[in-house]
Structures are given as structure tokens and as C-alpha cells.
Amino acid sequence: MRFFPVRLLILLCVFSIPVFSQQQNAGELHGNFQVDAQYYNRDSLIGAPVVPEKILTNGFMNLWYTRGNFTAGVRYENYLNVMQGFDPRFKGSGIPFRFASYNNDNLEVTAGNFYEQFGSGMLLRAYEERGLGYDNVFDGVRTRYNPVKGVYIKGLIGRQRAFFALTPGIVRAADLEFNLNELIPGGDSAKTQVIIGGSAVSRYQADQDPIYNLPENVAAFGARMNVIRGKLNFGGEYGYKINDPEANNRFIYRPGQALLVSATYSTKGFGVLLAVKRLDNFDFRSDRTATGIGSNINFLPALTRQHTYNLPATIYPYATQPNDEMGFQAEVTYTIKKGSKLGGKYGTQLTFHVGGVNGIQKDSVANDTLGYSSRFFAVSNEVFFRDYHLEIFHKFNKKLKATLMMLYFVYNKDVVQGLAGFGTIYAPMAVADVTYKFSDRHSLRLEAQGLITEQDDGSWAMSLLEYTYSPNWFVAVVDQFNYGNPAEARQIHYVTGNVGYMRNGNRIMMQYGRQRAGIFCVGGVCRNVPASNGFTISILSSF
Amino acid sequence: MKPFRFLFLFTAVIALNSCDIVDGPYSEGANQAPDTTVTYVKKILIEDYTGHTCGNCPLAAIALGQVHDLYGSQIVSMGVHAGGFATPAGSHFPADYRNEVSIALDEYFNVSAVGNPNGILNRRFFNNDPIVGHTDWATKASQLVTEPAEAWLTITPGLNLSSRQLTVEVNSKILLPLEEGLSMVVYLTEDSIFGPQKYYGSSEPGEIVENYCHRHVLRGSMNGIWGNPLSAATSFAAGSETNSTFSYTLPVAWNSAKVYVLAVLYRTSTKEVVQVEEKKIY
Numbered sequence: 001m002r003f004f005p006v007r008l009l010i011l012l013c014v015f016s017i018p019v020f021s022q023q024q025n026a027g028e029l030h031g032n033f034q035v036d037a038q039y040y041n042r043d044s045l046i047g048a049p050v051v052p053e054k055i056l057t058n059g060f061m062n063l064w065y066t067r068g069n070f071t072a073g074v075r076y077e078n079y080l081n082v083m084q085g086f087d088p089r090f091k092g093s094g095i096p097f098r099f100a101s102y103n104n105d106n107l108e109v110t111a112g113n114f115y116e117q118f119g120s121g122m123l124l125r126a127y128e129e130r131g132l133g134y135d136n137v138f139d140g141v142r143t144r145y146n147p148v149k150g151v152y153i154k155g156l157i158g159r160q161r162a163f164f165a166l167t168p169g170i171v172r173a174a175d176l177e178f179n180l181n182e183l184i185p186g187g188d189s190a191k192t193q194v195i196i197g198g199s200a201v202s203r204y205q206a207d208q209d210p211i212y213n214l215p216e217n218v219a220a221f222g223a224r225m226n227v228i229r230g231k232l233n234f235g236g237e238y239g240y241k242i243n244d245p246e247a248n249n250r251f252i253y254r255p256g257q258a259l260l261v262s263a264t265y266s267t268k269g270f271g272v273l274l275a276v277k278r279l280d281n282f283d284f285r286s287d288r289t290a291t292g293i294g295s296n297i298n299f300l301p302a303l304t305r306q307h308t309y310n311l312p313a314t315i316y317p318y319a320t321q322p323n324d325e326m327g328f329q330a331e332v333t334y335t336i337k338k339g340s341k342l343g344g345k346y347g348t349q350l351t352f353h354v355g356g357v358n359g360i361q362k363d364s365v366a367n368d369t370l371g372y373s374s375r376f377f378a379v380s381n382e383v384f385f386r387d388y389h390l391e392i393f394h395k396f397n398k399k400l401k402a403t404l405m406m407l408y409f410v411y412n413k414d415v416v417q418g419l420a421g422f423g424t425i426y427a428p429m430a431v432a433d434v435t436y437k438f439s440d441r442h443s444l445r446l447e448a449q450g451l452i453t454e455q456d457d458g459s460w461a462m463s464l465l466e467y468t469y470s471p472n473w474f475v476a477v478v479d480q481f482n483y484g485n486p487a488e489a490r491q492i493h494y495v496t497g498n499v500g501y502m503r504n505g506n507r508i509m510m511q512y513g514r515q516r517a518g519i520f521c522v523g524g525v526c527r528n529v530p531a532s533n534g535f536t537i538s539i540l541s542s543f
Numbered sequence: 544m545k546p547f548r549f550l551f552l553f554t555a556v557i558a559l560n561s562c563d564i565v566d567g568p569y570s571e572g573a574n575q576a577p578d579t580t581v582t583y584v585k586k587i588l589i590e591d592y593t594g595h596t597c598g599n600c601p602l603a604a605i606a607l608g609q610v611h612d613l614y615g616s617q618i619v620s621m622g623v624h625a626g627g628f629a630t631p632a633g634s635h636f637p638a639d640y641r642n643e644v645s646i647a648l649d650e651y652f653n654v655s656a657v658g659n660p661n662g663i664l665n666r667r668f669f670n671n672d673p674i675v676g677h678t679d680w681a682t683k684a685s686q687l688v689t690e691p692a693e694a695w696l697t698i699t700p701g702l703n704l705s706s707r708q709l710t711v712e713v714n715s716k717i718l719l720p721l722e723e724g725l726s727m728v729v730y731l732t733e734d735s736i737f738g739p740q741k742y743y744g745s746s747e748p749g750e751i752v753e754n755y756c757h758r759h760v761l762r763g764s765m766n767g768i769w770g771n772p773l774s775a776a777t778s779f780a781a782g783s784e785t786n787s788t789f790s791y792t793l794p795v796a797w798n799s800a801k802v803y804v805l806a807v808l809y810r811t812s813t814k815e816v817v818q819v820e821e822k823k824i825y
Contacts, residue, residue: 088653162670208686209681210613211613246678247676247678420741
């Protein structure tokens with residue numbers, strides 16, 4: 001939709017400079033390309049919506065050119081029309097990403113679009129997640145300066161992407177990090193490593209609201225620290241945001257606070273991870289009226305394990321509640337020694353994980369515009385999410401290896417998905433994943449999963465059979481069966497067949513079959529995908 | 544029968560009063576629009592895309608009420624029931640306020656695909672996007688109401704109560720010269736339809752308000768989804784007037800005492816609204 005012919009011309013001139021000249025330091029051109037196209041069949045049984053275009057496609061290409069201290073890049077995106085499940089405001093085509101960057105004497109300057117992260121991302125993180133249709137890239141200028149060893153300074157000013165346009169708010173941010181071991185003479189050899197950092201982020205958005213007296217400049221401050229000594233790693237980050245009445249917190253004037261603390265201990269064959277998180281009114285956007293996915297300045301990670309197996313990952317995935325969350329996570333990994341009875345020839349890896357999220361205790365407050373009050377560390381009894389699981393991985397011999405996982409989820413569907421009437425789901429699950437290698441080139445993988453619940457859509461069973469012909473081919477058949485659905489007509493098999501070919505950075509994948517409606521989440525950010533029946537082809541290339 | 548009739552009337556009075564807009568805690572003084580019977584003002588059409596199972600939608604209705612309070616008759620609104628949250632759902636939400644027009648508008652502007660509640664003001668694109676979140680309606684309206692009126696519409700309705708035949712005459716007077724084609728569509732809305740509405744955070748059982756007052760529900764159009772060109776002209780001089788007549792038979796299910804005619808004059812090429820007017824049919 002937005003086409004910048006002049007800028008494109010300039011960039012094309014840059015790329016038409018001969019890059020394969022005989023000189024040294026000739027510069028390199030890299031990039032990647034992906035197009036996904038889906039053909040949609042009608043299927044009223046699974047509730048697949050009718051698609052008038054029949055074929056929907058998402059496509060993009062990235063190009064980066066590096067020569068010495070100079071880097072430039074561009075990305076073209078195309079949605080004709082955008083695939084189901086993505087925000088329909090991704091429409092048409094354009095160049096939403098272009099930048100030029102130069103690194104001169106430890107000062108790196110960037111103009112155009114850039115991604116950035118301060119610390120854990122609690123105050124600021126611009127990133128992209130193609131599969132979610134998430135891209136809050138900055139458009140502005142950024143400097144990164146390393147004046148002396150151990151001191152890292154970042155500064156940026158810009159607006160964020162909103163589809164093929166920019167959000168109304170202007171973000172100004174700075175980050176300062178000290179690596180004390182690099183900074184202090186002799187610190188290199190110290191047993192303890194200490195990194196401390198601080199950030200300040202401010203958003204300006206004009207107040208033209210005739211009803212509310214809105215703060216035009218909203219600032220957030222953060223401080224972080226990381227201490228590493230031997231096998232122990234301890235980190236913490238605290239954030240404070242001044243009053244930020246916005247659509248997501250229903251226009252309350254309460255300041256926001258966030259805390260993230262984690263500690264890990266790892267040694268050969270044994271590791272422990274402990275983490276605690278508190279979020280109180282910490283949704284921070286570059287458009288105070290925006291809702292849903294998009295316009296976020298910060299990123300608040302879900303303190304839960306990112307599952308890769310189908311049923312745990314897609315049926316009840318957790319989404320971060322930026323305004324109201326108290327979470328904890330504990331994970332122990334242990335390897336039973338090889339040679340022992342349970343360890344077998346190669347050892348057995350055990351992972352035990354306990355994680356959960358509750359709301360924060362909110363007390364009513366006399367002044368309505370402040371919303372609520374909440375003492376720090378006050379937790380409410382409302383359970384949002386629980387994830388208990390045990391994973392066992394064992395390699396039997398050169399040909400056979402297997403993973404077994406047992407899980408128990410407690411999932412408050414109303415809170416997590418922003419609905420009402422579904423209540424809390426209790427779901428024990430089991431996953432078995434077995435790979436058998438016939439020879440160097442041929443291997444077969446079988447997965448069987450089950451989810452048992454009496455709530456919501458009932459129980460599910462999933463099976464997958466995948467044949468890999470190394471190094472290029474794979475073929476798979478997947479079936480998800482909602483055998484426990486209370487409505488008999490909706491006890492449906494969702495079967496898909498997949499074929500893929502990869503070679504030299506190119507990949508072609510095809511899929512045919514039925515896909516159930518679902519929520520696709522990455523790192524606590526989710527989008528809804530409607531059910532579909534049809535054929536999908538994806539072509540990827542990196543060069 | 545008599546006490547029952549009295550009780551019914553009493554309940555009706557209470558229920559009708561429950562349709563009043565709830566005042567919010569304002570911290571700034573509100574502008575009042577000038578008296579529109581004397582001066583020509585630009586009126587704003589606010590379309591509230593909503594549905595009865597959309598639990599966040601009552602908040603948008605409250606926001607819409609606040610905008611009405613601020614700018615009085617300069618705001619003309621309609622509730623467009625379409626998308627997933629407007630479909631009948633189980634025994635609790637049997638009503639179907641969707642129709643050919645609301646579904647077509649929702650699909651054209653892709654509103655429910657983005658999410659509900661959401662709205663459109665004068666079908667104007669802000670930053671390449673016509674969809675405006677309800678927390679932004681007051682701000683966007685405050686910008687639009689100060690724009691000069693480019694046209695003025697006068698609606699003269701006539702209803703035959705027994706045959707339910709509605710005839711409407713719309714006079715379009717151009718106030719500022721316009722160098723493009725114009726079209727007119729005449730929508731019909733029914734105000735104050737009572738029915739269940741999901742409302743997240745409500746203290747009602749199941750978070751469902753049983754006797755919710757649906758305001759200005761878009762029921763249909765007198766001349767198709769997008770209406771017709773005002774005339775064959777592609778430029779209009781200031782002062783030029785056009786008279787158009789429309790007729791429609793009101794379905795029996797509609798409460799004719801609550802039906803409004805909404806005449807929308809818009810730019811044919813961009814669909815942006817030039818002027819809007821609303822009139823109760825009797």
C-alpha cells in the first residue's frame with residue numbers, strides 16, 4: 001500500500017554497486033525469502049470461515065548488504081490478501097523495513113528501522129515474530145556507544161510500526177550498562193562477574209481527548225543486575241512506570257511496577273532454575289488507544305516453558321497478562337549417569353518443572369481514577385495457570401531414542417483468552433516421542449499425545465508419523481482427534497499430510513488437510529487462528 | 544388485568560430510563576456543540592461494531608454515550624451487529640440483529656476480523672486505517688466536529704402506520720463547492736432494543752445483563768448496502784440542492800416508534816462521509 005519509489009531507487013543503486021569485484025573487502029549481500037500460500041476449501045463441519053479469494057498469501061524478502069563498517073538492509077512484505085488468523089490490516093504490499101548503519105570508532109549509528117532490547121525487554125523490546133504477525137520495529141535513529149571497555153550506552157528515538165504505517169506515539173529511550181569485570185582493572189580475572197544496567201524510556205503522545213486529562217509524556221525507568229559466580233547465576237530487573245491511562249488498563253492513573261528475578265545453578269548433569277515475576281499495570285504501548293497484538297514498547301516474557309509438542313503447546317497456551325500477574329517457575333534437570341542401571345549406555349535426562357501464575361491482590365481504593373491498590377508481593381487467590389511436568393529423554397542405542405513427558409495443566413481460559421463462561425480447565429497430558437533410525441539416511445519418528453479433560457471441548461488424542469530421508473526429504477502425517485467432545489458431531493479427526501524438501505538453504509513444504517481452530521502463541525503473545533481445510537505451500541530461501 | 548397493565552407500564556418506564564447514558568468521572572470541562580437548528584455544522588457518523596456475546600462491547604457503548612453527551616446532536620451513531628460476537632449463541636443469546644447491510648459493512652471494513660468492540664468515524668482513514676478503538680472515539684470526534692460543514696441534509700419522513708409503508712424525502716444542500724461524485728445511502732436503525740448482553744466484569748450472574756438496552760441498532764437500508772449516486776454530476780456548486788425519495792416497508796418485528804432514518808452523504812470514490820442526518824420516523 002505504501003510505496004516509496006525514490007527510496008527504493010536509492011537502495012537499488014546501492015545494491016547495483018558491483019559486490020563481486022576483485023578487491024578485498026568487497027562487501028557481502030545476504031538475505032532470506034519466504035512465501036506462504038494457502039488454498040481454502042469450504043468446511044462447515046469444523047467451522048472454517050468462507051474465504052472469497054480462495055487463496056491467501058503472505059510473503060516477504062529481506063536483503064542485507066555489509067561492507068566493512070557499513071550495513072544496509074531492506075524488507076519487502078506482501079499480503080494479497082493476508083492469511084487467516086493474521087490481522088487483516090496487513091493489506092497490500094510495501095517496504096516497512098529499511099535501514100543504514102555505520103560503525104565508526106565504537107560508535108554505531110543507525111538510521112531507519114531497527115530492532116532493540118534493553119535488559120530482559122521489560123522496558124523496551126522491539127522484535128518480530130513472523131508466525132504471529134508481530135512486528136513492533138522502530139523507525140527512527142539509534143546510537144550504540146562503547147566509549148571504554150565495559151561501558152555500553154544506547155540511545156534511540158523513533159515511532160513504531162503499525163502495519164504499513166507508524167503509531168502516533170514518539171518513543172525516546174536510553175540504556176546504560178556496566179560490565180564491572182571489563183571496566184575495573186583486574187576485573188577480568190575475578191571469580192565473580194557483575195553486570196549492572198539502567199534504562200529510561202519515555203513515550204510522547206498528544207492529548208486531544210476532550211474527556212480525560214491525559215499525561216502526554218509517560219516515562220518508565222528500570223534497573224537490572226546480573227551476578228555470576230562459578231556455577232551460580234543470579235539476575236534481577238525492576239521497572240517503574242508513571243501514570244499511563246490507556247485502553248488496556250481502562251484509563252486508570254495508577255503507576256505501574258514490574259519485577260523479574262531469576263537464579264540458576266548448573267553443573268555437569270544437574271541444573272536448577274528458579275524464577276519469580278510480578279507485573280502490576282505494566283502494559284506499555286506507543287499508542288494508548290491500541291489493544292490486542294501491536295504497538296507494544298516492552299515485552300513481558302511468559303514465565304512458563306515454551307512447549308514444542310502439539311497438545312501442550314497449542315490447546316491451552318498461556319498468554320502474559322501485562323497488567324496483573326504474579327508468577328513463579330522452578331525447573332530441575334538431572335542426567336542419570338551413563339553406565340548406571342537407569343542410565344543405560346548413554347544416560348537418561350530428566351527434567352522436572354513446576355510453574356504457575358496467579359493474579360495480583362487488588363484492593364479497592366477511594367479515588368476511582370487510580371483503579372486499585374496492591375501491596376508489593378500481594379498475590380490474589382485467582383489461579384491463572386499451572387504447568388507441572390516431567391520429561392524423560394533416553395537414547396537406547398544408536399538407532400532408537402525416545403522422549404516421554406507427563407504434564408498437568410490448570411488453565412483459566414476466561415482470564416488468559418479474555419473470554420467469559422469457560423472457567424478453569426484441568427488437563428493432565430502425556431506425550432511419547434520415539435525416533436528410530438533405520439540407517440544413516442532413513443529415520444522414522446512416531447509421536448503419540450493425549451490430553452484428558454472434562455471441561456471445554458473435552459479430550460484430545462494426537463498422533464504423528466514422520467519419515468525423514470536425510471538430508472533432503474521428510475514426509476509426515478498428523479491426526480488430532482477431539483474424541484472427548486461433548487457434542488458427538490464435533491468429535492472430529494483433523495488430519496494433515498506434510499511433505500518437505502530442503503537443500504542448500506532452500507526449503508519447500510506442502511501441507512494438505514484440516515486444521516483445527518486454535519491459538520498460536522510465542523513467548524506469551526497469542527493470536528487466534530480459525531479452523532481451515534485446504535492446501536498450503538511454503539517456500540523459503542536463505543542466501 | 545389492570546394491575547398487570549400498570550406493572551408493565553411501570554417496568555417500561557424504568558426500563559426506558561435504564562437506556563439513559565451513564566455519566567462518567569470527567570476531569571475536564573466538556574465542549575458543547577453550537578445550537579444546530581441555527582448553524583450548519585458537520586455531523587459525525589460513529590459506527591459501533593458490536594455483538595451481544597462481546598463482553599467488552601458495553602464499554603464501547605458507554606464511551607459512545609460520553610461522546611453524545613459532549614457534542615449533542617452533532618453525533619449520529621449506529622450499532623452495527625456483525626461478526627462472530629453477533630451470531631445467535633445457544634439458548635441465552637437467541638436474537639439475531641445481523642442483516643445484509645451490517646454483515647456487508649463489517650466485511651468491507653474488516654472490523655470483526657480485527658476485533659470487537661471497534662468503531663469507524665465518518666468512514667475516515669486515520670493513518671491508513673478506518674478502525675478506531677472506543678477509547679479514541681472522543682479524541683477523533685473532537686477533531687472532526689470542528690471541520691466545516693460541506694453539505695446539509697434535511698429529512699422528511701412519512702409513515703403509513705397500517706401498511707407500515709415508510710416514505711422518506713431527503714433534501715441535500717451543498718454548502719461548499721465539491722469537485723467529486725457523491726452518493727447517498729439511507730440506513731434504518733431501531734433504538735432501545737432490549738435483550739441479553741455479555742458484559743465482562745459485570746456483577747450480573749454469568750456476566751450477562753439480561754435486559755440490556757441496545758442503542759441505535761442498524762436494521763437495514765432503504766436503498767441497498769452502498770446506496771446510489773446523488774446524481775450523475777461529478778462536481779457540485781455551493782448552494783445546489785438535490786431532492787431524493789426513498790420508500791421501504793417496515794418489517795412487523797420492528798418497533799416503528801423507535802425507528803430512525805439515517806441519511807449519509809458520502810464521497811463515492813473514498814466512501815468518506817460528507818454529512819449525515821438522523822430523524823425519527825414519527
